[in-house]
Amino acid sequence: MKILVPCKRVPNPELKLKIAGGAVELGDTTWQVNPFDEYAVETALRLTEKSKGGERSGEVVVVSIGPKDTAAQLRQLLAMGADRGILIAGDDAALDADRVARTLKAVVEAEKPDLVVLGKQAVDGDDNQVGQLLAGYLGWPQATFLSAITLAVDGKSATVSREVDTGTEERRVRLPAVATVDLRIIGRKAVRNEALAGPEAEWEDTQRLASLKGIMAAKKKELKEITAESLGVSGGILVKTLRHENPPARKAGVKVTSVEELVARLHSEAKVI
Amino acid sequence: MSATLVLLETTSSNLRSASLPAVTAARELAKQHGGPVVGVVIGAGVAAAAADAAHFVDKVLCFDHPALAATLAETWAPLLAAAVKETGATALVASATSTGKDVLPRAAALLGAGMASDVVAVLGAKSFRRPTYAGNALTDVEVTTATVVCTTRQTEFAPAAPATNAGTVENQAVAAIDSLGSELVALHATKSARPDLTEAKVVVSGGRGMKDAANFQVLEELTDLLGGALGASRAACDAGMVGNDLQVGQTGKVVAPELYFAVALSGAIQHLAGMKSSKVIVAINKDPEAPIFQVADYGLVATWESTLPALIAEIKKLKTA
Numbered sequence: 001m002k003i004l005v006p007c008k009r010v011p012n013p014e015l016k017l018k019i020a021g022g023a024v025e026l027g028d029t030t031w032q033v034n035p036f037d038e039y040a041v042e043t044a045l046r047l048t049e050k051s052k053g054g055e056r057s058g059e060v061v062v063v064s065i066g067p068k069d070t071a072a073q074l075r076q077l078l079a080m081g082a083d084r085g086i087l088i089a090g091d092d093a094a095l096d097a098d099r100v101a102r103t104l105k106a107v108v109e110a111e112k113p114d115l116v117v118l119g120k121q122a123v124d125g126d127d128n129q130v131g132q133l134l135a136g137y138l139g140w141p142q143a144t145f146l147s148a149i150t151l152a153v154d155g156k157s158a159t160v161s162r163e164v165d166t167g168t169e170e171r172r173v174r175l176p177a178v179a180t181v182d183l184r185i186i187g188r189k190a191v192r193n194e195a196l197a198g199p200e201a202e203w204e205d206t207q208r209l210a211s212l213k214g215i216m217a218a219k220k221k222e223l224k225e226i227t228a229e230s231l232g233v234s235g236g237i238l239v240k241t242l243r244h245e246n247p248p249a250r251k252a253g254v255k256v257t258s259v260e261e262l263v264a265r266l267h268s269e270a271k272v273i
Numbered sequence: 274m275s276a277t278l279v280l281l282e283t284t285s286s287n288l289r290s291a292s293l294p295a296v297t298a299a300r301e302l303a304k305q306h307g308g309p310v311v312g313v314v315i316g317a318g319v320a321a322a323a324a325d326a327a328h329f330v331d332k333v334l335c336f337d338h339p340a341l342a343a344t345l346a347e348t349w350a351p352l353l354a355a356a357v358k359e360t361g362a363t364a365l366v367a368s369a370t371s372t373g374k375d376v377l378p379r380a381a382a383l384l385g386a387g388m389a390s391d392v393v394a395v396l397g398a399k400s401f402r403r404p405t406y407a408g409n410a411l412t413d414v415e416v417t418t419a420t421v422v423c424t425t426r427q428t429e430f431a432p433a434a435p436a437t438n439a440g441t442v443e444n445q446a447v448a449a450i451d452s453l454g455s456e457l458v459a460l461h462a463t464k465s466a467r468p469d470l471t472e473a474k475v476v477v478s479g480g481r482g483m484k485d486a487a488n489f490q491v492l493e494e495l496t497d498l499l500g501g502a503l504g505a506s507r508a509a510c511d512a513g514m515v516g517n518d519l520q521v522g523q524t525g526k527v528v529a530p531e532l533y534f535a536v537a538l539s540g541a542i543q544h545l546a547g548m549k550s551s552k553v554i555v556a557i558n559k560d561p562e563a564p565i566f567q568v569a570d571y572g573l574v575a576t577w578e579s580t581l582p583a584l585i586a587e588i589k590k591l592k593t594a
Contacts, residue, residue, distance in 0.1 A: 013542065017409040024410060097378070098387060123523070126405050127390045129378040132346065136382025141453040142346055144375045147517070159458065164371040165291070165471075165526070167462040167518055171345075174454025183507070183524050184517060238387030242400065242413040250549065253570040259583040262555065262573055267591055270553045270570065272475075272532040273499065 001058035001155055001193065003044040004113035005082065006104050006134075007037035009066050009073045010124040022243035033073045036119025038080075040181050042207035044117050045081045046191040047151055052203045057196055059083045063107050065090040065100055071223060078218035079210030085223040088231070096237035097125070101133035106231035108138060113176065114155065120145050120180040131180035141177040147184035151175075153194040161190075276360045277303040279330065280353060280367035280376070281312040282344075283322035288329065290472060293432035295368040296329050298395060298425040300433070302364045305398035312440075313356050315349050317342035323442045328435035334360075338447040343457035344372050348450050350379035356445070357384055357420060364398075369424035369527075377424050387416035393429040407523045408546035427471050428529035428550060463518050467502045470519065475501030476530045476551070478521055480538025481508035482558065482577065489514055491581045492536060498588055504528065504548075506538045522547035537577045540565025557581075 011017075011029040018025040033041075041062060048058035062077045063086040064070045074085040088103060108116060121128035135142035143149070147168070148161035155175065162169045163182055173179075184190060188202045210218070256262045266273045279299035282289040299310045309331035314323040316337065323335040336352050353376065357365055365380060367373035369391045381388040393411070394402040400415045401423055416422075470476060477496040479489055489503070496503045504521040505514065521528055523546040533551035538544065540556070540563055548554070549568050556569035559576045566572045573580060 013407060017406050019410055024406070096387070098381075101382065120524075124406055126403075126407065126523070128374050129381070129388060129390060132375065132378035133382040135346075136350060136379040139453070141455045142375070142379065143455075144346075145371065157454070162371075163517055164460075165518070167460060167516075169460050170458040172454075172456050172458055184511075236417075238385075238416060238418050239389060240415045240417060242415055244405070244410045244412050247404070247408060247411050247549075250554075250568050250570070253554070253566070253568075253572055255566075255572045255574065257573075259573070259580055259587050262571055263584065263587040263591060265571060266532070266553070266555070270532075272553050273588060273591065 001048060001115070001151070002111070002113045003047060003058065003060050004108060004111055004116045005037070005040050005044045005060060005062045006116065006118045006130070007041065007062055007064045007073065007077060008034045008122045009064065009070050010034045010122055013123045019244050019246050022245065024244050031069065031073065033077060034119050034122045036121060036123070036181060038207050039183070039186050040117045040119050041077050041080060041082055043149065043181055043185050043191050045208070046203055047115070047149070047193045048196070050196045051201050061086065061111060061113065063088065063104070065095060065103055065228070067091065071225070074223055075218050076210060078221045078223065079214040080208055081214060084221060087223065087225045089225065089227050094237065096239045097127045097129035097133055098238045099236070101130050101137055102235070103228050103231065103233045104130070104134050105137045106228070106233050108134070110231065115158070115175055116178045118180055120182050131178050135178035138178070141173040143171060143173045143177055143179045145182045146179055147182055148187070148190040149179060149185070151193040151195065155195055274307045275363040276308040276311045277306050277364040277366060278311050278313055278353070278357055278360065278362045280365070280373065281314050281326045281330070281333070282368070282370065282372055283314055283316055283319050283326065285318075286321040286325065288322060288326040290432065291368050291370050291427055291469070293329065294427045294430035295366050295373075295425050296433035297430040298392065299364070299366045301395040302366060302398070305395070306363050308362070311360060311362065313353060315341050315352055324439070327439040327442050329433045331440045333440060333442045334445050335442050336445050336447050338450060340450040340452070341447070344376075345452055345455050345457070346376045346379045347453045347455050349376045350383055352447075353380040354383035363420050365420065365422045367424050368427050370427070373424045377422055381422040384420055384422065385418065386420040386422045387418045388422040389414050389416060390424050392423045392425045404546070407542050408549065409542070426527060428527055463516055467496065468500070470502045470504055470521070470526045470528055473502035473528070474530050475499040475532045476504045476521070476528050476548070477501055477534040477536065478504035478506065478538055478548070479509050479514070479536050480506040481512065482537025483509060483514055486514040491577070491585070495534065495581060495585055498585060499532070501530070506541070506544050535565050535569070536581070538565055539563045540568065
């Protein structure tokens with residue numbers, strides 16, 4: 001089982017976002033792997049494991065499109081356990097979801113994975129498009145917003161759970177396919193490859209951290225740097241970012257001192273009850 | 274003078290109310306594109322729903338086929354793309370529901386069209402405003418392709434009202450359907466007598482501080498007293514206190530009710546992203562430093578245990594007064 005995991009680096013979402021002159025200022029941010037993509041790497045690793053941290057079978061390839069510094073995030077994913085990395089040179093300003101999907105299509109055609117797993121959205125752009133676009137461009141089945149995935153013993157299909165507005169949906173998809181993962185994919189028993197792991201297999205309910213041994217091993221793993229042009233990708237972006245601004249601030253609220261005061265204000269001041 | 278297409282989701286016999294705000298967005302976009310608003314209904318046995326949908330748009334294209342019962346992007350996206358091409362439409366819209374978010378990007382890929390996600394305002398024929406960075410920025414984007422695709426945030430557009438004269442329904446021939454091997458195994462729908470989270474006028478959400486599923490009963494009592502919907506933070510869902518479909522936030526549902534109660538809920542930025550457009554926000558938390566107080570119109574520093582029974586009693590008193 002070969003699994004490709006596209007990952008994006010994002011500015012630390014816990015830091016206060018600075019916007020000036022219509023632009024987001026990221027000069028002094030710290031960069032990290034998009035949390036949903038980190039969950040995708042964890043998912044891919046579990047799908048190649050017999051048990052938590054146990055014997056592995058298969059290959060997990062991580063790929064990112066970004067500036068040279070993105071190598072640091074890919075190294076971190078290699079330290080987590082991914083086998084190989086590909087960094088495609090790219091400038092964020094020259095990328096949109098469509099260009100990313102078309103570049104990934106070229107990577108898929110070169111790498112021929114059985115499964116592509118990625119986060120359902122990046123927490124900076126919040127587009128929630130790349131997985132679906134990639135599946136559309138490839139003509140592959142798609143399984144989005146997954147909270148669970150089980151690979152069939154023959155490696156030819158997967159049964160997935162998806163969180164939808166009205167509840168939970170179970171689907172079966174044929175491989176190769178594109179899967180995008182939601183938060184709960186890292187549940188203890190959410191991910192399993194029937195060919196490797198029994199129904200008793202259980203993982204931590206969080207993504208794994210890189211161990212010291214992992215960090216040392218990552219230094220020796222292959223991290224190939226290539227260009228989109230070398231993959232034959234051309235064309236520009238389809239969605240231009242014009243400007244950013246701060247959302248309107250909420251006006252300062254008041255602290256009330258009692259339930260009676262709260263209800264009185266909600267009734268006569270805010271007129272909502 | 275090109276049409277604007279809008280994907281209309283249906284229940285067994287009706288238009289889903291979640292699609293109504295997208296009709297309003299499509300009307301705004303149609304003013305820019307100069308043509309009619311054409312609804313697209315896809316499913317199995319959806320003739321009645323299509324007839325209902327026709328009250329909201331100028332025309333409905335109905336793809337009705339047994340193989341279209343499951344909401345699969347693999348089968349729905351090619352039909353949407355074909356409908357765009359056949360009608361010469363220059364815009365394709367859907368509400369940013371779990372279906373819209375799944376299907377529309379795939380249709381955009383098939384059309385080679387640029388797409389704007391989770392739009393909160395239509396700025397022009399091809400330009401849109403949308404939240405990014407978990408709602409910490411509003412970003413204006415411009416689609417550069419001849420056809421534009423977008424999903425629209427339900428809470429930011431008013432639900433469309435039905436017209437007295439219904440538009441026409443055109444049944445579309447459905448050629449071979451290839452689901453690429455994808456199939457729906459089961460849908461475990463959450464049953465609730467309460468209004469939909471995204472449509473409720475009042476939302477009562479509990480957080481990690483509720484400690485236990487049983488404690489949500491008191492929140493449910495407040496919710497039902499106000500005719501609202503129950504919500505929760507990620508922490509409360511993760512702890513198994515309530516189902517995941519009640520999660521409000523960047524992951525989960527985006528809500529903007531008239532009144533939002535955040536109870537024993539700290540207010541992580543991911544949660545705020547899903548509720549800070551609410552008209553009036555009430556926070557009840559024992560920690561005066563909780564970030565939720567920064568967005569609350571009314572804050573009460575107290576435990577939920579000491580507050581909620583009294584709050585319920587006080588509101589009951591008001592209702593019977």
